Amino acid sequence: MKVTFLFGGKEKAGLFQKGIDEYVSRIRKSLSAEIHPAKKEGAIVRFLDARPRGSYLIGLAEGGKSFTSKAFAGFLHKLMERGTKEVVFLIGGADGFAPGWRERCDAICSLSPLTFSHQLARLVLVEQVYRALSIINNRPYHR
Template sequence: MTIKLLGIGKTDDPALQNLTEVYIKRLVFYNRFEFELIPDIKNAKNLDENQQKQKEGELLLNKIAASDFVVLLDENGKQYSSEAFSEFIQKRLNSGLKQLVFIIGGPYGFSEDVYKRADAKISLSKMTFSHQMIRLFFVEQLYRAFTILKNEPYHHK
């Protein structure tokens, strides 16, 4: 199974980008992992919030196959402990899926079409974080999940 993380726009802060890359490099030792960023919408300032979400949604949906299991990283999603998230990952690994896709929306979230396509929603926190910071938090938690599954000492109870 391939795990893919989709996001909108580039990371402006080099420190965040570097830390994210540290965990991406670690992940490849556990599982196939892809990180794909869709460029920001051009002339977004001329669009209202819903128009921007719609355009971003179209771009995101074009990157998803019909057979993909799609998980939105969404503030209204289910919250997991690190151990429970590792169990979520293990169940998907055991299911025979070809690809598990996690999606981080743009600054205004997701379009209705993206919500309709989603198979699950996960919230990393009740707090709000920038979509750029969520990239780092997610790849760290995914790495942590794999170390839990392998009984490695990274995670402390």
């Protein structure tokens, strides 16, 4: 399975980006993983229009389904067992999702009832995906 992170808004260098890069590097030891920054809405629309069959789009937004780390691992594991070719995680731009994006998602999830900056939300997401893979593969990262 491949994991793609589609991030709306500007990508900023710094500590958050270093953390994101580190966790994506760790994820790549288990799965294929890519980051697609999309500064403008049109880039997200083009990506969504071209996404392959068999991909599963998860939008991250306020009011979405929240998980414990173990439940999130179970959710991803079910997608893997089902033969899902690609899971795409979408974080919208500064104003959230453009009209019609939520309807294109297969699931809407929330990282927390709190609101995070885009950079922090990206870091939390990639860390949780890595944690989920550690749980699935019985690695000691999650204790």
